[in-house]
Amino acid sequence: MEEIDRAIVAALTADGRLSYTDLAEKVGLSVSAVHQRVRRLEQRGVINGYTARVSFEALDLPLTAFVAIRPFDPSQPDDAPVRLAHLPEIDSCYSVAGEDFYLLLVRVAGPLDLERVLQEIRTSANVTTRTTVVLSTPYEHRPPKVALDPAGPHRVRGASAESAGSQPG
Amino acid sequence: MEEIDRAIVAALTADGRLSYTDLAEKVGLSVSAVHQRVRRLEQRGVINGYTARVSFEALDLPLTAFVAIRPFDPSQPDDAPVRLAHLPEIDSCYSVAGEDFYLLLVRVAGPLDLERVLQEIRTSANVTTRTTVVLSTPYEHRPPKVALDPAGPHRVRGASAESAGSQPG
């Protein structure tokens, strides 16, 4: 039932360009049934979109680092993510609990680029940095264990009749 | 020329299911020309594969945390990544320079699950953990600035870029 949805999500995280034909065969359903379910998963937001995975080596970005930042002056307005967004070397920005304010994931060509990016981070956001260089990546972006909420993330048990098919404005 | 390849990679990271027809229109080339270039990008390893992006909220995994680990007994063989690979809550595993040995990215349903996973990490790999909870994610997995090496990733300029990698095979 939604074991099938789980299988669909798992298959599409493994290969986002799978045809509905192949997908149907994989999950043991007809093509149009699978098609329908994928559309519902997309509408519910379970599937957000599709992307090509790129090799950072091939893009000449072999050096990854985590950069923890905290403001020089903690009394000033904290808009570091916005002030740093223009730096294409920043892959991700996480607001974190703990001693640091943000944790950045950065990808560059080499140490000299890392040095430059760190300087740009410091001056752009008026922060201090603490950098952890990544030596290798045993695994990354593994597909999550899919456990689907039957009607999306806001389900209330027994609250109302089946409204899954209706669309908000 | 390879400005076009850059445009193709950028377009496919933004939407991995773009048809060659749309892609061709986007980059101003014929369909089969684009098709050819995509195949070359895939063969060169610039494009590694395609995935569906899933919403971790929708999958009931709203809590993200970074878990830094180091071994209880540093003299024992260090195979933490392998010993932890069975835990589906671990999204990524980075081997890092610095005081810690590895940095894990973990996604769970809530604090109780995080507690359980931390215990499983400690017992599975015989390590201590230091956990940083993510409060929010201003941005994540941004498309990199695409700067293509004309002949792919096997260009030799000095010989240092080889082992500093960030991607698994």
Place this chain on the structure above:
DNA sequence: TCTGAAAAGTAATTAAA
């Protein structure tokens, strides 16, 4: 919610400029 089938659109190959 499923199946099966038809129409429209797309992929992947080939020949050739």
Place this chain on the structure above:
DNA sequence: TTTAATTACTTTTCAGA
């Protein structure tokens, strides 16, 4: 490296169970 034409496959929609 490109365009253009071909064939097979895929997506999408529909009627019906």
